[in-house]
Amino acid sequence: MPRFSACLLALFILLCSPLLSTWSHADQGFASWVENFYQQEARPVGISRQTFDSVFSRVTAPEPVVLKKAKYQPEFTTEIWDYLDMRLTPLAVSRGQKMARKYSHTLQKIETQFGVSRFVVLAIWSMESNYGAVLSNKSRLHYVPTALATLAYQDKRRARFARKQLIAVLQMVQAGEVQPQQLVGSWAGAMGHTQFIPSSYRAYAVSLDKRGGSDIWNSVPDALASAANLLHKNGWQTGRTWGYEVMSPGNGELYRDKSMALGEWSQKGFRRSAHRQFPHLEERAFLKLPGGGNNPGFLVIKNFSVLKRYNNSDYYALAVGLLADRIAGFRGMQQKWILPLGALSxxxxxxxxxxxxxxxxxxxxxxxxxxxxxxxxxxxxxxxxxxxxxxxxxxxxxxxxxxxxx
Structure with missing residues (x-):
């Protein structure tokens, strides 16, 4: 009898919810999930009914396209040479250099305040939103609470992540940091020029001009400063690079992902391309061989790991590092990838x-x-x-x- 009463109580709460009219033509299972999410997860951490309803009033049903996009993540489904070719294009480099000139004052301020290279910040901007161009493509944008609720409800692999981000969204709104209508972003809940997920927004978003909340959707200075703050707070080493392209002595696979001082790597026959020297022989570095032992290798240092705090992918961190170098005016990779039969250059x-x-x-x-x-x-x-x-x-x-x- 008590169990039956509990079920009736849950049904009564759902029927009395201000969101009931929203679900008249929607997935009733999803409607129940939304109400349970409020009662079991949002309410216990202090989210008011008013805040919850203001955010979820537009969440009318799961969004199938979100699940479709979730199945394709290029960092995990693309070969490294294709991944880099798509991101280190001449257009990406030239636009980055143009933005470096356009926002030189802002970038100087960011370097001074956070100690992060302007070229790294620009490379992240390119990678995340194509220097903001993605934000004008409405077909690629989603109402973030709907996208996250879809993942939480239907994607078992990402459900825990999505619930955590939904709570962060609700906290953002309740704290007055954003308005619900601002909450547009990617299928995974990433928002603004530098694609912050809600928990990252709460932890790292800053306003460079100190005028109030961080507007990463419309303010380029706020978005770039927030990206730099994320790297800074996660241990970015000012004045240091991310790593070095190296030529393997032929037995590179034996040392994949191993860590040694750069001086030790040099003694084992690993050389920088173009006959350059390692500047800090005492610095420890990991060997990355993203294309296999016969392909170019990279000795990566602390800042490479910090870049992975933005996106936990070797491909991503490598692309940011290489693109940053190109925007700064340095030469690109010196070695060629050994492409599979039929692949395009x-x-x-x-x-x-x-x-x-x-x-x-x-x-x-x-x-x-x-x-x-x-x-x-x-x-x-x-x-x-x-x-x-x-x-x-x-x-x-x-x-x-x-x-x-x-």
Whole structure:
């Protein structure tokens, strides 16, 4: 009898909820989950009913596209050479240098206050939102509470993360840090120019001009300063780099992910590219071989680990470091990746996009980044040719595109 009464009580609470009208045409299981989330997790940590309802009034149903996007994370589904090619494009470098000039005063202030290189901050901005361009693409933006509630309700692997971020969202609103209508971001709840998840916003977001709350959506200075503060608070070493591209003596796989002083690495035959010397022989470094033992290696130091506090991926940290170096005017990687049979070089990626455009299949930017638009164009080309529509670019597809031109 007590158990039955508890069920009736839960039903009564749901029926009396101000959100009831929101669920008239929605998934009732989801509606129950939302109410249970308030009663069991939000309310016990001090979230008021008013705050909860103001945030969840727009959360009407799970968002299927969120689950679809969650299945594709390039840091874990892409080869390192493809991942870097898509992010270290000439356009990304030139735009970064343009932004360095445009925001030179802001970046100088950030370097002085947080001790983080302006070029690292710019590289993060590029990686996270393409220097803010993503924020103007409404089709890629989500109401963050809906996205997080979807993950919490339907994605077992990310449910715990999503619930934690939902609590942070509610705390942001209750503390007056943001208004519910500001809460737009990615499928995973990342927000603003530098894509902060809610818990990171609460921990690291700052206002560079000290005018109030941090507006990472509309204020570039606030967003860049917040990114620098995150790195600073996690131990960024001012004046030090992230790591070094190295040539392996031939037995690099034996030392993968091992740690030694740079002087010891040098004694074992690891050399910097272009015959440069290691500046701090006593500094400890880990060997990263993201493409395997026969491909370029990297000896990474403390700041590489700090970059992973932004995104816990070797690919991500490597891309930020290399892009920052390029924006700063240094030469790019000196060694070439050993590509699998059929894989395209960066130059061939550009050519593929140009040919797809000339044949009327592609209308996007020619940037070497074979993202969703390019893959859809390849699928359309394959369908017309009677091929399996994989959307995957390779040398066979490039050969067919070249022949179609004639």
């Amino acid at each position: 960066l130059e061939e990626r550009y050519e593929s996009q140009r040919l797809l455009r000339s044949h009327g299949y592609y209308a996007g930017t020619i940037d070497g980044n074979l993202g969703r638009g390019s893959r859809d164009a390849i699928r359309r080309f394959q369908q017309v040719r009677g091929l399996k529509d994989t959307g995957i670019a390779n040398k066979d597809i490039l050969t067919l595109l070249r022949k179609a031109r004639k």
